[in-house]
Every structure is written in structure tokens, then in C-alpha cells.
Amino acid sequence: MGVDILLTILTVVFALMVVFSKKTVVSAFALLMTLLCLAMIYFQLGTVFLSAVQVLVNAGAIAILFVFVMMLIDLEQFPNNRERNKIKLVISIFTILIIMGVLALIINNNIDTLTVINLSDNSMKALFEKLYNTYYLPFEMATVLLLAAIVACVVITNHRKDDDSDNEGADKGVHP
Amino acid sequence: MSIYYYLSAFLFCLGLIGTILKKDLISMLLCIELMLGGVALLFILFSKSTGFIDSQLMVIFMMIISACEVAIGLSLIIALYRNKQTIYTDEIKIITE
Numbered sequence: 097m098g099v100d101i102l103l104t105i106l107t108v109v110f111a112l113m114v115v116f117s118k119k120t121v122v123s124a125f126a127l128l129m130t131l132l133c134l135a136m137i138y139f140q141l142g143t144v145f146l147s148a149v150q151v152l153v154n155a156g157a158i159a160i161l162f163v164f165v166m167m168l169i170d171l172e173q174f175p176n177n178r179e180r181n182k183i184k185l186v187i188s189i190f191t192i193l194i195i196m197g198v199l200a201l202i203i204n205n206n207i208d209t210l211t212v213i214n215l216s217d218n219s220m221k222a223l224f225e226k227l228y229n230t231y232y233l234p235f236e237m238a239t240v241l242l243l244a245a246i247v248a249c250v251v252i253t254n255h256r257k258d259d260d261s262d263n264e265g266a267d268k269g270v271h272p
Numbered sequence: 273m274s275i276y277y278y279l280s281a282f283l284f285c286l287g288l289i290g291t292i293l294k295k296d297l298i299s300m301l302l303c304i305e306l307m308l309g310g311v312a313l314l315f316i317l318f319s320k321s322t323g324f325i326d327s328q329l330m331v332i333f334m335m336i337i338s339a340c341e342v343a344i345g346l347s348l349i350i351a352l353y354r355n356k357q358t359i360y361t362d363e364i365k366i367i368t369e
Contacts, residue, residue, distance in 0.1 A: 115290035188292040199281040245340035
């Protein structure tokens, strides 16, 4: 029980740092720590494979991708502490209160009836049998989606203005 | 284990409040990641409590989709920064122009 509380407190602290930190780089590293804490929670819940994938993909790739993009963009000219819209703040607080109330109702009603089922040791085998038998079509579609995302990223970031490439690139013989 | 249900609801709401309040696009993407983390935790808790292994597969698909979303979102931010020299949402007026 103690591990539950400790992991929850760690996750809550780092998640609060993501939202309320003044510097965006600090937010990115707090997100990295939040995802690592979530991976520990997955491990504690017994889903070992998802914990490993969380560390590899979400914490290892996505959070570091944010840091790379922050290196490309000069963040010094974009401080994170601009004055905030009061109406937006009030609306968001009300939205959060309503959503928290609904979620608390749902959780309080069902949490006693939910029983923990110990997944068997070969749950990974069952997972992949399900993935390659029942869900083979969504799996293939996910691969196509990843390929499309790669192509879209390259196309979007390689887009250049025509006047720049015509004027400078042709004269110097160097791509601008 | 029941505290994790509240943790997932808290993460989702915190990500939502961050997405509403933040002004720059990178922080908004970070908060969307937070929301996705909360939902993934809830899927795994559902898998633990009901024994359905399908919801763990949903987490795998969710990771794939979040990776695509972040990659395309960040490349759009870079393209926007090249064209408009800003990443603030209140300084962008592409649609209304």
C-alpha cells in the first residue's frame, strides 16, 4: 500500500510541475518524469510489457523529441508567464470541477464492485495472440498510420518559401 | 490500487486545465500528453479489474497514435515558427486573415 501512495504523490508532483512551471524546458523534463512514474505504476500493476514500452516510446522518444524541438526554437523570446485570461481561468476551473464531480461519482459507485483479477504469468503471450489474431487489421492500419506520420513530418518541415530558394540558393549554389 | 483511479482522473483534468490555460503550443502539446497518460492508466486499471486483455491492446494503439500526434504537432509548430516567428496561440491569425 505504501508504494501506491509514494508513486501517486510523485506522479502528482511532477504533473503539477508540467502545468505550472514557468520554463517550458522544465515542463518537458517534468513530463518525462511523469511518464517514468506512470511506467513504474504499470510495472507495479503487473503489465510489464506496457511498462517497458512506456519507458522506450513515451519517455525515451516523445519527451526527448520535445526537447529537440525546443532546441530548434529560440525559447528565450517566448516566456511562459504571460498574463492569463481571467474568463478562461474561471471557465476552466468550472469545467474541471464538473468533470471531477462526474468522475468521482462514477468511481465511487463502481470502485467497490471492481475486483482485482491477477493476470496470469503468460499474459504477454495472450496479449500478442490477441494482437495478431483478433486485432491484425488495426495493427496493420497502425503501421500505415506511422508511415503516413513520417512522410507528413518530412513534407511539413521541408516546406520552404519559393522566393528564398530562388534568390539565394541559385546564386550561391548552396541550399539556404 | 483504488488510489490510481483518482490519479488517472486527476491527470486527465490537470492536462485539460493546462491545455485551456497555456498560451504557447509546445506547452499545450505537453499537457495533451499528460491527458493521454491518464487515459492509458485508466485502460490498464480496467484491464486489471475486469480481466479483459483487450484494453491493454488499446494502450498499445494509444501509444502509437500519441507518437504520431506528437510528431506531426511538433513539425507543424516548427513550420509555423518558420513562417510567423511565433508559437503563441493569441498571435496567430491565419484563419481570420
